[in-house]
């Protein structure tokens with residue numbers, strides 16, 4: 001894997017030296033190299049990531065206090081809208097940020113399609129959303145996002161039966177051991193990257209027909225520590241580090257969003273960091289982080305706030321397509337440590353490989 005490759009580490013060190021000479025620009029004002037208290041001789045993605053997450057400045061912005069402070073500049077009217085007649089699809093909608101988003105859209109009158117993998121958990125969530133909001137236009141679809149054939153089957157059926165204005169790619173996972181799906185795909189990659197890719201590209205034709213169509217992908221600020229790595233998409237070489245694989249997938253979501261924005265001008269794409277919110281995923285996948293941070297994590301609704309804003313507000317759609325957001329504003333996709341910038345050929349390669357996977361599974365899906 002690139003991140004254990006010595007030439008890559010050397011390149012990182014060169015970048016680090018260079019970056020300390022670079023004056024802070026507006027795009028890097030939230031981050032200074034000294035926040036990354038990593039000595040050159042132990043510089044690695046993991047050290048950078050841990051340092052990044054522990055950084056006082058980052059912590060202040062991404063936790064509950066950061067939300068409360070940022071929300072002082074929010075315009076409440078942005079999300080006080082009636083979205084009756086508009087159709088929203090939320091993946092991973094039975095829990096955490098996805099459920100909080102679905103509930104808020106339901107409160108505003110939207111038709112909401114909940115896409116979940118577990119029927120029992122999904123039905124409980126649907127019941128809760130209908131009861132709390134009084135909105136009956138809540139529909140359930142059982143799809144495992146790590147299963148490309150299921151996504152294709154679902155998307156083909158969905159296109160024939162429904163309209164869609166807004167797709168929210170929220171389902172995500174951090175699996176800490178290298179596990180394979182029944183198709184032999186590494187689970188984090190299958191869910192976070194390939195699943196997001198297939199769900200989005202399969203629904204683009206339907207979105208193209210809709211007014212004010214939007215796609216929002218829930219990424220993570222953790223992606224800031226990763227440079228796109230197309231050489232080992234399924235983490236086959238080197239030691240497996242679930243946190244870094246997750247961060248790499250989340251970087252891939254950012255790159256995909258930028259590419260989709262260029263390719264599909266009639267659809268508004270955005271990708272976002274919810275901040276650190278107290279959800280089942282954080283509790284189970286990052287127990288140490290959770291223990292340290294549990295008193296300052298955002299609520300699920302606070303984590304969902306920017307997703308909701310991107311999904312329903314007129315203001316969000318006025319901004320350019322393809323941006324990365326935190327707390328209702330676009331933020332940089334790279335730290336001043338510029339080694340995370342990737343060459344265009346790597347970004348094209350990512351799309352190429354994902355499209356190959358996607359077509360392979362499409363042709364293997366019965367009835368499509």
Ligand SMILES: NC(=O)c1ccc[n+]([C@@H]2O[C@H](COP(=O)([O-])OP(=O)(O)OC[C@H]3O[C@@H](n4cnc5c(N)ncnc54)[C@H](OP(=O)(O)O)[C@@H]3O)[C@@H](O)[C@H]2O)c1
Pocket residue numbers: 091092093094095096097098115116117118121143144145146147170171172173191218219220221273274275276277278279280281282303
């Ligand atoms: N919470 C945070 O601090 C934080 C920070 C940065 C980014 N995020 C991102 O926010 C998103 C939502 O996570 P969360 O924190 O709200 O955690 P969560 O409450 O555990 O929600 C994750 C959702 O994704 C679903 N999911 C996972 N794998 C799936 C699959 N293969 N097929 C279908 N659904 C699947 C889960 O379903 P089950 O209930 O069946 O497992 C659940 O509904 C994720 O993309 C995560 O990476 C969260």
